[in-house]
Amino acid sequence: MINVTIWNEYIHEQNDKIVKEIYPKGIHNCIKEYLEKDENFSFKTATLEQEEHGLTKEVLGETDVLLWWGHMAHNKVEDTIVERVQRRVLEGMGLLVLHSGHHSKIFKKMMGTNANIKWAERGEKERVWICNPGHPIAKGLGEYFEIEMSEMYGEPFQVPEPDETVFVSWFEGGEVFRSGICYKRGNGKIFYFRPGHEAYPVYHNKYVQKAISNAIYWLYKGEHAGTWEDNFNSTDNMERKEPIEPIEVKGNQVDHTYQK
Numbered sequence: 084m085i086n087v088t089i090w091n092e093y094i095h096e097q098n099d100k101i102v103k104e105i106y107p108k109g110i111h112n113c114i115k116e117y118l119e120k121d122e123n124f125s126f127k128t129a130t131l132e133q134e135e136h137g138l139t140k141e142v143l144g145e146t147d148v149l150l151w152w153g154h155m156a157h158n159k160v161e162d163t164i165v166e167r168v169q170r171r172v173l174e175g176m177g178l179l180v181l182h183s184g185h186h187s188k189i190f191k192k193m194m195g196t197n198a199n200i201k202w203a204e205r206g207e208k209e210r211v212w213i214c215n216p217g218h219p220i221a222k223g224l225g226e227y228f229e230i231e232m233s234e235m236y237g238e239p240f241q242v243p244e245p246d247e248t249v250f251v252s253w254f255e256g257g258e259v260f261r262s263g264i265c266y267k268r269g270n271g272k273i274f275y276f277r278p279g280h281e282a283y284p285v286y287h288n289k290y291v292q293k294a295i296s297n298a299i300y301w302l303y304k305g306e307h308a309g310t311w312e313d314n315f316n317s318t319d320n321m322e323r324k325e326p327i328e329p330i331e332v333k334g335n336q337v338d339h340t341y342q343k
């Protein structure tokens with residue numbers, strides 16, 4: 084059983100009439116309703132408005148794969164929660180960042196860059212090309228798939244060079260974008276998946292749904308959590324006071340205490 088938590092800032096669907104019509108129960112529940120057909124998944128959902136944004140230590144501790152959808156309220160996500168998510172990724176939790184989540188605090192923190200893009204909202208057709216048909220995330224998706232109406236994202240996508248690029252999108256207006264990219268951070272895997280956008284029914288597209296499902300399987304480590312160095316060293320001072328082998332101290336020594 085893969086424990087999946089779907090996080091959504093859940094603002095557009097409550098405040099915008101058009102978005103509400105496309106995703107009446109929220110984007111998180113739209114994704115959940117499709118994925119629920121797979122009995123290997125169990126679900127929790129969490130939203131920004133909940134206490135600790137619904138991402139308590141308990142919830143994250145039981146999460147194998149976290150999906151992240153945010154757009155207009157990235158800055159309202161508490162830094163302490165972002166750090167908690169980062170730690171879980173380093174420990175081995177999978178992170179699937181969707182669409183406008185490229186500017187979320189957690190994605191930028193994991194990337195170490197601003198993750199900027201070019202974009203335009205004009206209902207363009209998107210053709211998503213599969214770069215590696217043998218990759219588990221591309222399973223069952225053929226040579227390419229299409230999304231009838233998309234918000235355009237264009238290069239340069241200001242992220243570090245990915246470990247693997249699974250999808251590249253072409254847009255009607257001529258732009259291209261690396262729309263499915265893989266990273267490893269600590270013991271955790273990260274997959275950024277571009278398709279989305281609240282004003283179009285992208286998460287009702289069967290190919291998009293299949294890619295999300297494939298990505299969850301790929302992100303799942305197989306064993307819960309995993310081990311990261313932080314588990315052994317909860318402080319930031321990791322001096323080894325006693326050498327493993329007896330050794331004579333040579334040279335100079337300075338003060339290593341971090342200033343407050």
Ligand code: ZN
Nearest residue numbers: 183234280281
């Ligand atoms: Zn969008």
